[in-house]
Amino acid sequence: MxxxxxxxxxxxxxxxxxxxxxxxxxxxxxxxxxxxxxxxxxxxxxxxxxxxxxxxxxxxxxxxxxxxxxxxxxxxxxxxxxxxxxxxxxxxxxxxxxxxxxxxxxxxxxxxxxxxxxxxxxxxxxxxxxxxxxxxxxxxxxxxxxxxxxxxxxxxxxxxxxxGDWHGIADTGLMSRPGLFSWKALDLGSRLLARHLPDDLAGRGADLGAGYGYLSREILARPRQIAELHLFESEHKALDAARRNLEGHPAAQFHWADVTLGLPVSRLDFVVTNPPFHTGRAALSALGRAFVRAGLAALKPGGRLFLVANRHLPYEPEIEALGARAATLAEAEGFKVILALKH
The missing domain is CATH 3.40.50.150 (Vaccinia Virus protein VP39)
Structure with a gap:
């Protein structure tokens, strides 16, 4: 950006x-x-x-x-x-x-x-x-x-x-290309988050900063009752990759959008996100906090936001300040998985 x-x-x-x-x-x-x-x-x-x-x-x-x-x-x-x-x-x-x-x-x-x-x-x-x-x-x-x-x-x-052409990511069946986040190999944070997503996800959800669709594919690959899964991504090339990687999944809906401006969907049952926190090489935690705000605002009462972040980034105070409850589900390899429950 x-x-x-x-x-x-x-x-x-x-x-x-x-x-x-x-x-x-x-x-x-x-x-x-x-x-x-x-x-x-x-x-x-x-x-x-x-x-x-x-x-x-x-x-x-x-x-x-x-x-x-x-x-x-x-x-x-x-x-x-x-x-x-x-x-x-x-x-x-x-x-x-x-x-x-x-x-x-x-x-x-x-x-x-x-x-x-x-x-x-x-x-x-x-x-x-x-x-x-x-x-x-x-x-x-x-x-x-x-x-x-x-x-x-x-x-x-x-x-x-x-x-600059499409490339397969080894052992995943996913397609990617230069210019995308973690285009050569799966991001460790996203893998950690995928391992800790519960099996009871259902209804309507969103993947914020969806990239080439790894988390969404993991959600849709399990036997869950997903009616809608909205993928929001600001990089058009990544969204094209996600369309390729999720071809044949009718629940998937794709949005080329700036998440920080808010979401055009509401009353979601769940949100997942591995939010970006860099512009160029500079850390910008405000970008991740904007993702948290957008995700929580789009949830219905009782909805859940699942977030992965670098362990040192203080998202929990932002979550609590927005009236939600934060809990750490896992910590590994320098990352943490946070569950935010909207009251």
Whole structure:
């Protein structure tokens, strides 16, 4: 999730100010993981594919009147902008996708935060494109490359293109892909929570921050009387994965949504969640607390919320302050499973 004043956008804005006309040209453009910023005003009139699969990020762009898309750019372009995320494999895939789409002589401009691996990402971009020009500002690096087919490393191009495809998670039957939380292996916290979900779950429920659907699949795989299971997820790619992984389960309903804004369902019998608590690499327990508030608000009296969290995070006072009763069901491997019972 990007902040309203994301330093990657600020760094790109500064780079453009130092290089007037760098975005000139009327050919199509693509922006990977697009963010709000002054650079949007610097883009001359041209077709632009604004690609953003994070719901809060997409909503921020939509409020600016932009058409935001969740399908990856696939058409030829003269300019590609990439905002690097914390997911290295996803960033490399975006490099390769951009390089494949660019016209000869077209520009690839990347903005990456230093604390999310900008130096390494700069080197990798240079390996693919045959060299880059670099600018540093706002604890970020912005690097520019021009597409020269003679310098393009086509082996890396193909490897990184394929690296963004669907992958199976070993021994699970689940599908995932780069850019998702715990995309290579099941998260230990989610596994702990799944082991401590009771067999008497029934009726209507929700999975907040559902990811690629592991917890929901565990709930629906057991002989329970589940009438509805609502999966809420802010990352569209994760929701696509969940749809694949829960195909054939009629109780599953999928919502691309920002849980922190509240839920469009109410009087639920149960809620499960492994809430996120990071943005970038910074811990942000307020995000998890917002999940707790949303989950409890959506429960009916007597409804239950099952939560897994890092052992040191103090969710219990938040639960008690909201008028629910908290109990620890299990502690292991640095995590705890909490049951919150709504009065």
């Amino acid at each position: 990007a902040s309203p004043h994301d330093p990657r956008a600020a760094a790109l804005d500064s780079f453009i100010a130092r290089h007037p006309g760098i975005l000139a040209g009327g050919g199509p453009a693509a922006v990977f993981r697009a963010l709000p910023g002054a650079y949007l005003d610097a883009l001359p009139p041209r077709p632009v594919h604004y690609y953003q699969t994070d719901k809060p990020g997409a909503d921020a762009l939509a409020r600016l009147g932009l058409e935001v898309r969740t399908d990856e750019p696939a058409s030829p372009a003269s300019l590609c902008l990439v905002f690097a995320t914390k997911h290295k494999e996803e960033v490399l895939h975006h490099y390769a996708r951009a390089a494949a789409l660019l016209d000869e002589g077209g520009s690839l401009i990347v903005s990456a935060a230093n604390d999310l691996g900008a130096p390494s990402l700069e080197r990798r971009c240079a390996e693919l494109m045959g060299g880059v020009e670099t600018y540093s500002k706002h604890k970020c690096r912005v690097f520019l490359a021009r597409k020269d087919p003679a310098k393009l490393d086509r082996g890396l191009l193909e490897t990184w293109l394929q690296g």
